[in-house]
Structure formats: structure tokens, C-alpha cells
Amino acid sequence: MIFRRALQRELASSAGATFTVLFTVLLTWTLIAILGRAAGGKVASGDVLALIAFRSTELLPTILILTGFIAVVATITRSYRDSEMVVWFASGQSLLGWIRPVLTFGLPLVALVAALSLVVTPWAKMKSAEFTERFQKREDLKRVAPGQFRESSSSDRVFFVERSTEGATVVQNVFVSSVNGKDHSVVVAKEGVIETDDKGGQFLVLSNGRRYQGVPGQADFQSMEFERYSMRVATQVPVLGADLPVSALSTPALLAAPNRYTMSELLGRISAPIVCLVLILLAIPLGFVNPRAGSSANLILALLIFFTYNNLVRLAEASVKQGKAAFGMAWWPLHLAMILVVLALFAWRLNVNGRYHPLVLLNSWKRRRLAGRAQPAARTEDTAA
Structure with a gap:
């Protein structure tokens, strides 16, 4: 014993x-x-x-x-x-x-x-x-950390924000670079906010900014100013738990x-x-x-x-x-x-x-x-x- x-x-x-x-x-x-x-x-x-x-x-x-x-x-x-x-x-x-x-x-x-x-x-x-x-399924803009470049979930956009307020729903000094096939556009705005419609679509609404599209130096290059510009960032509300591993x-x-x-x-x-x-x-x-x-x-x-x-x-x-x-x-x-x-x-x-x-x-x-x-x-x- x-x-x-x-x-x-x-x-x-x-x-x-x-x-x-x-x-x-x-x-x-x-x-x-x-x-x-x-x-x-x-x-x-x-x-x-x-x-x-x-x-x-x-x-x-x-x-x-x-x-x-x-x-x-x-x-x-x-x-x-x-x-x-x-x-x-x-x-x-x-x-x-x-x-x-x-x-x-x-x-x-x-x-x-x-x-x-x-x-x-x-x-x-x-x-x-x-x-x-x-x-990973958060809205593209909410995944962005202030002061860092972040790629969207669809890999066709790059976001950058200088700072965020109100729980990261409102961001300031926004930069968005988008690629759609051969088209390339850059959007800069003073402020942006995420809004959701009744069908589950999610949009990044930018205000007081400028949009550039095309290749600089070519004839089809476009530049425009806007007070309000909406950009779709998600098509539906994400469903969690659908992709759990075995x-x-x-x-x-x-x-x-x-x-x-x-x-x-x-x-x-x-x-x-x-x-x-x-x-x-x-x-x-x-x-x-x-x-x-x-x-x-x-x-x-x-x-x-x-x-x-x-x-x-x-x-x-x-x-x-x-x-x-x-x-x-x-x-x-x-x-x-x-x-x-x-x-x-x-x-x-x-x-x-x-x-x-x-x-x-x-x-x-x-x-x-x-x-x-x-x-x-x-x-x-x-x-x-």
C-alpha cells in the first residue's frame, strides 16, 4: 500500500x-x-x-x-x-x-x-x-482593417480604408480597385457605408468621391465625380455552418x-x-x-x-x-x-x-x-x- x-x-x-x-x-x-x-x-x-x-x-x-x-x-x-x-x-x-x-x-x-x-x-x-x-463571409468592407489593403471574397476587388467609425459600418477615405475581365476601375471616396436591401443584397454606398475607369493614356479612359455611388459587395446574407469540415x-x-x-x-x-x-x-x-x-x-x-x-x-x-x-x-x-x-x-x-x-x-x-x-x-x- x-x-x-x-x-x-x-x-x-x-x-x-x-x-x-x-x-x-x-x-x-x-x-x-x-x-x-x-x-x-x-x-x-x-x-x-x-x-x-x-x-x-x-x-x-x-x-x-x-x-x-x-x-x-x-x-x-x-x-x-x-x-x-x-x-x-x-x-x-x-x-x-x-x-x-x-x-x-x-x-x-x-x-x-x-x-x-x-x-x-x-x-x-x-x-x-x-x-x-x-x-470569411463577412461583408467585404467589414473585413478590411484600417490602414491595410484587403482583397474581397470574390477576388475581384481590393479595398483600403484609412479609418473606420461606428463599429466598422462607416469607413472614411475609401479606396476600391475593381477588375472585371479586361475592364479596370478605381474608386476613391471620402466616406462609405454598408446598406442591405429587402432581398438580402448588400451594397457599399460611397459619397463625395471620384471614379476612374480604363487605362490612363488611352482614348477610352474615363473620370467622373459623384456625390453618391452604390457598389454591390454581396448578393445574399451568408449562411453559416454550410461548409463545416468532416x-x-x-x-x-x-x-x-x-x-x-x-x-x-x-x-x-x-x-x-x-x-x-x-x-x-x-x-x-x-x-x-x-x-x-x-x-x-x-x-x-x-x-x-x-x-x-x-x-x-x-x-x-x-x-x-x-x-x-x-x-x-x-x-x-x-x-x-x-x-x-x-x-x-x-x-x-x-x-x-x-x-x-x-x-x-x-x-x-x-x-x-x-x-x-x-x-x-x-x-x-x-x-x-
């Missing part, structure tokens, strides 16, 4: 430190990426904090899986390095005795990963897509519309808790280390296994999405193979004193080699005597 309590505290402490480091690194990376999108005019600057929160929620399952895996590996590696495992084995205990306390620590983590993967992450992706879509659909929605795209996404969601459980069990035999050697090799190997396993899961998802494999035959073989690897590693560690264990064979070969070197030396001494 004392051992289990101490182990639970150490696992929780190691997991907390690992999660803090991983979450901080990924949060910083997410912050940089979203700020770059905001600076490039792809998302609204007011939505940055919300998008960072949604993106962080999307990354939580991967962070928690890696946290649990590294925490168990690091704890068992430290026990080997400090010779605590020698005392454990000398007292008649087996490596299998670590399974129960490790599962006590890991099963709540697996349940949390399952909840995040199946429920929370799709919701976060849906909200993130809605925020992005809402900005990854943003809820799990019941995926089950209600089975096809290769939804089944591929479902495979990735159900794989997350399975990967978490398998890796936590794999960490027990993987944590072995020679007390006289360094322990960094175990962590490097753990990272390689984690990324390889995740990439193989993504490969299975891609095979289902491309129609190369059915969902029923794609989700379980990889996990079954990893479970067999876990069982093989346990058998290898439990049979460490067996006759045919690689370490036993290696030590036997070294003893025979040393004995073979000692025999000629003894014969040389007898000849000299």
Missing part, C-alpha cells in the same frame, strides 16, 4: 511536469500561428483568444497521450536507475506487479482522452470553423452518415483512447535501463514509438478515406499488433533469467571469451616455470 501511494504521487508529479512543458510549447506555437493568420487577414483580431482556446482543446488528446506515456516511462526508468527495481525483484515481486498501480493512474487518463476525442474536440473544431467562416461533425453525426470520409474521421477518434491505453502498458517493460548507463535513450525511444504509432494510425485513416480499406478491417490490426508487442516485451522482461534470453546468451558468450583468453596465459606461465 505504501509503495502504491508513493508510486501514484510520483506518476502524478511526473505527469504534471510533462503536461506543463508540452502544453506550454504547443500553446506558444498555436499563439504564433493564429497571430500570423490574424495579421494576414484570415481571421478577425477579436477572435484570436477564442481560436487559441479552441485550438488548444483540439491538441489536448495528443498532449495527454504523450504525457501519460512519458510519465510512466520516466518513473520506471528512475526506479531502475536508483536500484529500487533490484529491491523490488529481490523481495519476490514481479514486473507484473506494476500493472495495477499504473492502470490506476492511466485509466482516468484514458477516459479523459476518450471524452475529449469523441465529444469535446469535434465541438472545438466546429466552433473554430464557425469563427473562421463567419469572418472533422467538425459530432460523433453521432458521423455514425448517422456512414461513408469513407466520416468513417475515416471516426477511426481517428476511437483510436485515441486505445493508443493511450496501449502506450501506458508498453511503458512498463520499456522503462528498463541499466543503472550504470544513461536514461535518455529510453525517452528518445519512447518518442520514436509515439510518433511512429500515431503516424501509422493516420495512415490507416488515409487508407479508409481513399477507399483502399474498409473501416471494419482498418481500425483493429494496428492496435492488435501493438498489444502483441506489449505482451512480447513483458515476456522478455519476465524471462530475463531464462536460458535463451538475449542478455543471458550475451553474458555467457562474454564469459566463454574471457575464459578462452585466460587459458593461453596459464599455459605460458607453466612453460616458463
Whole structure:
């Protein structure tokens, strides 16, 4: 009981430190990426904090899986390095005795990963897509940030405003460059405002400006002044949620519309808790280390296994999405193979004193080699005597 309590505290402490480091690194990376999108005019600057929160929620399952895996590996590696495992084995205990306390620590983590993967992450992706879509479908003029050139959603106009007032509905010192086939026109105005008609059409109404059309220097170049000029900027009110990606659909929605795209996404969601459980069990035999050697090799190997396993899961998802494999035959073989690897590693560690264990064979070969070197030396001494 004392051992289990101490182990639970150490696992929780190691997991907390690992999660803090991983979450901080990924949060910083997410912050940089979203700020770059905001600076490039792809998302609204007011939505940055919300998008960072949604993106962080999307990354939580991967962070928690890696946290649990590294925490168990690091704890068992430290026990080997400090010779605590020698005392454990000398007292008649087996490596299998670590399974129960490790599962006590890991099963709540697996349940949390399952909840995040199946429920929370799709919701976060849906909200993130809605925020992005809402900005992309805003009226062209409302997407413009004062002092910056912005392209319209139809890619045929470029807007520039010096400043905006009244919640960005009224802009001042407007510049609009439009291209329609071979025709090119430039409109400058002192003020502009968005108006909507009863059919859903949206217009940019400019006042006190000038319009130039054609190529300067040619005979068909035109210039005109106006007090009021209307320019259509959207044909109808945008409908949000019509272009949500498959990854943003809820799990019941995926089950209600089975096809290769939804089944591929479902495979990735159900794989997350399975990967978490398998890796936590794999960490027990993987944590072995020679007390006289360094322990960094175990962590490097753990990272390689984690990324390889995740990439193989993504490969299975891609095979289902491309129609190369059915969902029923794609989700379980990889996990079954990893479970067999876990069982093989346990058998290898439990049979460490067996006759045919690689370490036993290696030590036997070294003893025979040393004995073979000692025999000629003894014969040389007898000849000299």
C-alpha cells in the first residue's frame, strides 16, 4: 500500500511536469500561428483568444497521450536507475506487479482522452470553423482593417480604408480597385457605408468621391465625380455552418452518415483512447535501463514509438478515406499488433533469467571469451616455470 501511494504521487508529479512543458510549447506555437493568420487577414483580431482556446482543446488528446506515456516511462526508468527495481525483484515481486498501480493512474487518463476525442474536440473544431467562416463571409468592407489593403471574397476587388467609425459600418477615405475581365476601375471616396436591401443584397454606398475607369493614356479612359455611388459587395446574407469540415461533425453525426470520409474521421477518434491505453502498458517493460548507463535513450525511444504509432494510425485513416480499406478491417490490426508487442516485451522482461534470453546468451558468450583468453596465459606461465 505504501509503495502504491508513493508510486501514484510520483506518476502524478511526473505527469504534471510533462503536461506543463508540452502544453506550454504547443500553446506558444498555436499563439504564433493564429497571430500570423490574424495579421494576414484570415481571421478577425477579436477572435484570436477564442481560436487559441479552441485550438488548444483540439491538441489536448495528443498532449495527454504523450504525457501519460512519458510519465510512466520516466518513473520506471528512475526506479531502475536508483536500484529500487533490484529491491523490488529481490523481495519476490514481479514486473507484473506494476500493472495495477499504473492502470490506476492511466485509466482516468484514458477516459479523459476518450471524452475529449469523441465529444469535446469535434465541438472545438466546429466552433473554430464557425469563427473562421463567419469572418470569411463577412461583408467585404467589414473585413478590411484600417490602414491595410484587403482583397474581397470574390477576388475581384481590393479595398483600403484609412479609418473606420461606428463599429466598422462607416469607413472614411475609401479606396476600391475593381477588375472585371479586361475592364479596370478605381474608386476613391471620402466616406462609405454598408446598406442591405429587402432581398438580402448588400451594397457599399460611397459619397463625395471620384471614379476612374480604363487605362490612363488611352482614348477610352474615363473620370467622373459623384456625390453618391452604390457598389454591390454581396448578393445574399451568408449562411453559416454550410461548409463545416468532416472533422467538425459530432460523433453521432458521423455514425448517422456512414461513408469513407466520416468513417475515416471516426477511426481517428476511437483510436485515441486505445493508443493511450496501449502506450501506458508498453511503458512498463520499456522503462528498463541499466543503472550504470544513461536514461535518455529510453525517452528518445519512447518518442520514436509515439510518433511512429500515431503516424501509422493516420495512415490507416488515409487508407479508409481513399477507399483502399474498409473501416471494419482498418481500425483493429494496428492496435492488435501493438498489444502483441506489449505482451512480447513483458515476456522478455519476465524471462530475463531464462536460458535463451538475449542478455543471458550475451553474458555467457562474454564469459566463454574471457575464459578462452585466460587459458593461453596459464599455459605460458607453466612453460616458463
